[in-house]
Amino acid sequence: LVTIRLNEKDAAVAGKSVDQRSAWVRSTASVLPDVTIETLNVGGEEVSRFNIRTSDEDQARVQGEISKAFGTALSRVELAVGPRQAVAADAPRAEPAKDAPKDAAKPATPAPAAASAAGKYDLTVNIKQSAGRLVDLFARVLADDKSGGKVESPEQAFTIKSLDSAALTQPDVPSDKFVLQSSLPEAQMTAKIEALKSVVANDPALMFERVSNFGGTVAGETQTLAIMATVSSWLIIAAYLWLRFKSWSYGLAAVLALVHDVLVALGAVALTYWVAQIPVVGSLLMIEQFKIDLPMIAAFLTLIGFSVNDTIVIFDRLREIKGKSDVINEKIVNDALNQTLSRTILTSLTAWSVVVIIYIFGGEGLHGFSFTLVVGFLSGTYSTIYIATPVLISWLGRDRSSAPVKSSAKPAMAKG
Numbered sequence: 001l002v003t004i005r006l007n008e009k010d011a012a013v014a015g016k017s018v019d020q021r022s023a024w025v026r027s028t029a030s031v032l033p034d035v036t037i038e039t040l041n042v043g044g045e046e047v048s049r050f051n052i053r054t055s056d057e058d059q060a061r062v063q064g065e066i067s068k069a070f071g072t073a074l075s076r077v078e079l080a081v082g083p084r085q086a087v088a089a090d091a092p093r094a095e096p097a098k099d100a101p102k103d104a105a106k107p108a109t110p111a112p113a114a115a116s117a118a119g120k121y122d123l124t125v126n127i128k129q130s131a132g133r134l135v136d137l138f139a140r141v142l143a144d145d146k147s148g149g150k151v152e153s154p155e156q157a158f159t160i161k162s163l164d165s166a167a168l169t170q171p172d173v174p175s176d177k178f179v180l181q182s183s184l185p186e187a188q189m190t191a192k193i194e195a196l197k198s199v200v201a202n203d204p205a206l207m208f209e210r211v212s213n214f215g216g217t218v219a220g221e222t223q224t225l226a227i228m229a230t231v232s233s234w235l236i237i238a239a240y241l242w243l244r245f246k247s248w249s250y251g252l253a254a255v256l257a258l259v260h261d262v263l264v265a266l267g268a269v270a271l272t273y274w275v276a277q278i279p280v281v282g283s284l285l286m287i288e289q290f291k292i293d294l295p296m297i298a299a300f301l302t303l304i305g306f307s308v309n310d311t312i313v314i315f316d317r318l319r320e321i322k323g324k325s326d327v328i329n330e331k332i333v334n335d336a337l338n339q340t341l342s343r344t345i346l347t348s349l350t351a352w353s354v355v356v357i358i359y360i361f362g363g364e365g366l367h368g369f370s371f372t373l374v375v376g377f378l379s380g381t382y383s384t385i386y387i388a389t390p391v392l393i394s395w396l397g398r399d400r401s402s403a404p405v406k407s408s409a410k411p412a413m414a415k416g
Contacts, residue, residue: 002062003040005127007050012073013048022364025050031069032056033210036291042389048075049209061340063204077129077206078324079197082122083188111383119189120181123160128174128185129206131162137203138180141195148191151184152207193371205347234258234303245315253391254311256385261307262300265372269296272371290368299372306351306373307380311388314340318389333389348381 006013006021017025018039026037038047056062069317078256123134135155141147141260142154151157159182164175200206237258238251245251268287269290269397276282276289290296355377359370 001210001212001214002052002054002066004052004066004070004207005209006050006070006238007073007075008048010073016123021048022050025052027070028073029054029066031065032062033293034289036282036289038086041363042240051365053304056215059211063208063211067204067207069378075127076201077203078126079200080124081180081197082124084119084121084189086336087118087181116185118181119186120179121189121193123178123180125176125200127206128173128176130172131178132172133205134178134200135160137199138196141192141199144195147195148188151192157184159216159309183242185258187320209335226292226300229297230262230300230304233301235306237308241312244312245319247392249392250338253388253395254308254315255389257311257380257388258304258307260383260387261303261376261380263351265300265303265376268375269368269372283357286367287371288367290371293368295366296372299369299376303376303380305312306377307383310344310381310384313343314384314389315392328392333393337385337389342405344381344384348377352381 004025006025008014012024013021022039026035028405029035032052034053034055036053038053038143040051052066054062108189118212138158138160139154142151142157144147158180160178160180162173162175163177163179164173180193184192234255238255239250241251241254242248265310269292272287272290275285275287282288301336303311314336317340318328318332321335321339322332352374355370358366359374362370
């Protein structure tokens, strides 16, 4: 995962809408394998940040390919340096001799001209950075034998402090104004500062706001936790329905419907890999090659909770109709479905409308999440009617011919 920021002044970026920028970033980043793009909107500003996800785990290669592909369209940190300002170093105070009289005159303080030739520079960056990061970069510049020569013990030859008041309690708080102070000669400092500007503009750590590498171990752990969460939700729901309806058949029937819903949604996500490659269909349906991530796992768990809701409502009405009888047949199930059908349609339609709106207008960060729910809510609605209840009939139903038939004839009155 690499987070980039576009240069608003670049000709390839200026004047483009959010959708046009997203499409351009996606096409430009296609030099990497299995690329997905997420748009980031920070603080209501014009969209210029994007998350680029790729299956390539070589961090240096990914950064190099992105830098080469985007070129000047990537926003770089620009360092502005103010003029040198002389700083008078504290002169050492002379101690009076032990045998000198107490009222001896104190030595005069040296004039500022006699102080060491220290200087300070005001630094300003266009993108906030931490003082610690600038310190590391300038120490690297001083240790290089180019641009003014190598400086021994570079960490002790200068100080960089943030002018942000929060830096007093949080040393690494990002800021855009700093003060650089050093006792190095002015000519050498001028050369080193010019080298620092170049390093700051081209350093990958500053060019990319975020770089995260998720290895196979992390992915495997996430996959295991996702499977455990999904299966645990099924078991808990089955146990609850078993206690609620006094029969394990209700819980197992509901869980079978939930497994169906998850598999349908999972299959739809897999199909997007091929559908997105069809230009007209992919763009018309706003489908891209979705990948299963944490938001999508949350969508699967949300789908499970939504789907079982309708199932429980229908099961509860079915229990009310059959009363104390333990017979469940097609007529009882049909009556329960018809009596709750309007409620099922209204609930599912309103919830489905919301996730469709999120899918269209929610941005790319919620695209995979909302797509899973759009498909899952449809499957969750019909699975309750056409999967859960038929399972109950097959397990708990009885043949009408084998059921005891009550005679409608009234018993004869005894005479006498």
